[in-house]
Amino acid sequence: MTAPLRIGNASGFYGDRRAAVREMLEGGPLDVLTGDYLAELTLLILGRDRAKDPSRGYARTFLGQMEECLGLAVDRGVRIVVNAGGLNPAGLAGALRELAGRLGVGASVAHIEGDDLLPRAAELGLGSPLTANAYLGAFGIAECLRAGADVVVTGRVTDASLVVGPAIARFGWGRDDLDALAGAVVAGHVLECGAQATGGNLSCFDEHPLEKLLHPGFPLAEISADGSCVLTKHPGTGGVVDRDTVTAQLLYEIGGPRYGGPDVVARFDTIELHDDGPDRVRISGVRGERPPPTTKVCLNSLGGHRNEVTFVLTGDRIDAKPAFVRAQFEAALPARPAELVWSQLGDGRADADTEAGASVLLRCQALDPSPDVVGRAFSGAAVEMALAGYPGFHLTAPPGNGSPYGVYTAAYVPQTEVPHVAVLPDGSRVDVAPPEGTRPIQEVSSGSSCAECSGTRSTTVDGPTRSAPLGAVARARSGDKGGTANIGIWARTDGAAAWLAATLTPDRVRELLPEAAGLPVDVHPLPNLRAVNIVIDGLLGRGVAASTRFDPQGKAIGEWLLSRTLEIPEEFL
Template sequence: MTSTQSPLRIGNVSASRTDRATATAEFLAAASLDVLALDMLSDEAMLELAEQRAEGGPGHERALLVQLGECLELIGTGGVRIVTNAGALDPGGLAEALRAMAADAGVRLSVASVDSGDVTDRAVELGLGEADVATVRHGAFGIARALGAGANVVVTGRVSREALVTGAAAAHHGWTPSALDALAGSVAVGHVLSGGPGATGVVDSSTDVTRSTDPVSGGYPIAEIAADGSAVVTRHPSAFGSVTVGTVTDQLLDGVAGARYAAPDVVLRLDSVRLAQEGTDRVRISGARGEPAPPVVASVAMTRGPERPRRVARPLAQAEAGHTVVLPGGERVAVPVPLETADIGPGELPTPWSPGAVPGGAPVMSVLGSVASVRRGVVGRGVNIAVWTWDDSAFAWLAGALTIDRFRELLPALECMETHRYLLPNLRAVNLVARPPRGATLDTGLGADLASVRLGIPGELLEFGP
């Protein structure tokens, strides 16, 4: 791996088969990047690709060929490197298709691939039940190894959500698995960038009142990641939308539980992350602390249902994950299991939090969304509902008002569900994690209307304009 003190400048395009063919080329033409991540997969996309493979088609996302076909020369000359999960169930097949396309265009392209983590044939054995598709979510060091070997393009399967960014940062800065704080910082950044335009204010579940522009046409995010893992999140220079502490907070709270967030390579102490507005469309992420990697990674199964897909997640021991990378020259290399692992600590804050001044004044009936925003995401087989705000005193009120009992009053669908509440004072968030009983189907719309519920809010708080 190459060690450098210059920041890694990395963008993320959440491309899909419905995007215009020139979307990636347009992004690269207007932004100077070291690496571009193309996050092209969702649970639903994995189901579609599994069906495509079952019918004799490829198990990878062919839209990548369309996207990169418009900018092959830039990639082949080393102007930018690409990391993408578009390989889905057949990264090797997509890597070969990329090489062939480049050769036809007279461009020499160095392509590596990381194994797909496909465990569909082992789904029952792994406790996932009968499934249409099941995969292990690999971490970052297969990607880092491929980039370190000189790959222009690295094709993976459905890796963990932050792995594309963390792998690129590890290769750029020469991090080893023991660089826990730096890795944790890049996990936080990758978590934000993985939401694509959500980091610029475009996401259905958010009402970030700090936005200053029309969010309808938001742009894709860019991060400048330093050698210590801290970073500045900004956006594509020609895009609409805006990057604020609010938009970054909202993305960071998607799919998390308590004070610790487990990635395959490190456990991020989410309670350590600090966000600060550094300038227009520039938010600094700093302070991240990392703890040893967990002994397990996630295996996730998806099955078509009569109304909506069924998702099941189970832990799988790191040693059984079978993580390998095929380097540009064809050599297959096993990615080592982390030397040091530790069980994930409890979700509660390591140090008890004491509230500051709580706003006073007679309660005024108003919608929760007038003083807070709501972010929902998937956590294993459950869901997290994070209520966050932009003011310390507003958080002090939220922390006291939104007890588990109050959540249950506001969301009757929580009845009979396992619920835990976690405070994240550094992000001014109260986070509820709810899991249905085994075998029950999760209501994917749970919490969608929480911002519109009416409750008594201290009058002083409503006088604070965001």
């Protein structure tokens, strides 16, 4: 029997805990250490870096981590696979070789190319973006590891590919090993966001001792030859691994039950979870299907410039003050921006015993193609109201210049149009062929017009009910994919899960979350996980970089939904 492959994670985003690489290398045995540094917003940031200096475009913090830990990784025989190459994986690979030479560490470095489609954007019908990166699969990473690479640097591969690639190299999977590949995709999806799988951002955080969650360790997966795995963490580290933490991450930023990628479609409705001891959860039963003929492309474009001012309104006659502020400020603007968005944060308690409790924040955001329209003249107009405005006038920050913002969009191109090249440690180049057998993903919509999905649900429950917040019976995690928000909701019993699936219809979601009124809402049941996944298209506008929403990445929408009150069967309470 081939021993399980132990793969850890040390980064969930560009800016994650710097010490995590050392913690994972020193905390216990590992075969591979991965790090996810990329997101749609990160590629925009790296694109602006590259525009200023073509030698940039990669996650520079990773170099700092390697300066501290590359020798340690080589000494312990741990191979490193990261997507920190961003828009310039060859540049980062070269910098790593230079670093290894300076440190006297015998580390071989390989990298992946082909995801950057910017030079061909017009040819492929992608317009004129700042960045255009296709999501590559895992087989190039496997080629690099088979060639002896100690470090593999990639650009925009799928997040899960960082885990799938080492598993392919270890177990010799081919394109037809769909179930095994799908199982590794699921393991990679759980690992990719670091401490979110070990107790971070957990909606039931208060059910664990405070000190246990103060510094959660990072996760690792013990992957078997059939693609099943055990999710765990190094012994003695903080945090917790249980069905809640694993379910929360499984539901994070997904759509329907078919989770598509360039190598395989993983069926999230086939996932089975089982306790496997303290801080150990076994994932098995994952079925895989043929990948789609197209792959996703992340496009970032400069959308214009933005600025904002926030007025503080306090105390007496607070209901009348917003209209006064809006009228006075808009009349004072030297030029009206293309978009002017007002939002109010807080309610201002009557008879409050603190000034903060008696106050609300009134925020005005401006977006415009011209930096001058939303520059200092915009914020300066607010300052000029200081002695001529509403009683109690003050702002949360001094005036400032505007800043550029980006717009993320997703496109799809045939996999056959995307080069996928593994550049091995000796400099030789291996072309990775796209999958030969593909099939379009056919996801069943669960919108209110879908009789198959919603017509058979019933909210009728025998027995008494009680008005209570949804959080009394459910847990949640939410996130973003561009302008789309997803909310994963799960229960701890089969009965409560069935009630969730029957109750949270698209129309009911719109009632509970009025900000979703008029937007497309899909609700996907995942019975094996005792969960449903809610997808709200357009809730986040044009994505985090351009969003004017209070919570631009939708990270807290799940917590808002859990706080909403509805009639819940007492048997589940």
